[in-house]
Amino acid sequence: MARIRLNRSARSTSDRVAEENRRTFRRHGVFVINMIGSPGCGKTAILQRTAQHFGGRLAVIVGDIKTTLDADRIAQGGIAAVPIETGGSCHLAPSMVRDALAGLDLAALDLLVIENVGNLVCPAAVDLGEDIKVGVLSVPEGDEKVRKYPALFLRTAAVLVNKVDLLPYCEFDVRRVREDCLKVNPDAEVFEVSATTGKGFEAWLEFLRRARR
């Protein structure tokens, strides 16, 4: 634990493996998302609902410090889900993703989502070989997260504001989040969703279909 900077050689090894992953994904025509958000923001629930619309063409790699609970939840829905237990590391590394690919038939996939370790900080700076990063935040976390964690949100192609079903019970200004996103990263698309009720998923799914092309 420290003010973390990979030294140049470790960084270049990491980036090299990320590039290898990227070439592998391209070869198989799979579009890959690196999904990043706080613990408990609803990444797994979002993936469960998203997967319903892609049938067997979507698979998930799920990173957790400890336990395979999230991968198990996803697999129960009949979706291919490969767990990675990082054993203490606060983010996924590209080599962990490379090793997890052995458990997947990439040729059968349109979309692969890598659910990163629940953490708004450390995963943001690490390229896994993905096409895009997607940031997830949730209504009960409060509406100042984009300001407080800009390093993530300036890299995301899309931001999911999850748990909008809890808006009546929380102080949360969606407009403020949209304005903050616009300042940090004008290209990011913002989607208000509820993985519990399904609200807002049409627009998110449409984004995924567009992004793939």
Place this chain on the structure above:
Amino acid sequence: MARIRLNRSARSTSDRVAEENRRTFRRHGVFVINMIGSPGCGKTAILQRTAQHFGGRLAVIVGDIKTTLDADRIAQGGIAAVPIETGGSCHLAPSMVRDALAGLDLAALDLLVIENVGNLVCPAAVDLGEDIKVGVLSVPEGDEKVRKYPALFLRTAAVLVNKVDLLPYCEFDVRRVREDCLKVNPDAEVFEVSATTGKGFEAWLEFLRRARR
């Protein structure tokens, strides 16, 4: 960013500064808490309400990657609050706390709470010189956090389950959390609270008074 291990000399410098902090706190008779939880779990709101019961005898050091929003919120309530912007670091270091102490009159305090960066992973392993660590999780995050982030919860003297006012709207089994805490760390006391409504705060405040003695 990497699988983070401080090398031996950096670790020993960190521990040495933590010990200096601890001696400073003891000399002034201040009881110190290192509060750790996810982004948006309610650490700041808990501190705002807790401070009401300690008058001017409680101060807060507030770590954030970016912005001083949380420290500003606390200071608005007339409570001494020193912000630390870590500028990218995913947790507070003891040297940052040492430098922040210049902004506080320790002799006037009974209790100092260090609100760590919102992160369930990296802050857990770093000693800041505190007397105890307190873990915070919140109902909308889900009830599996103790299993997924055991490195934090095995070090906490108390666990606050915040936002119990949202229990009617979330799937969350408080009993499961209590059982998981008991397995990971039988000595940790678990408090169900709502910083919004004040529910459960009597027991938490009583814990603080006991712990101080």
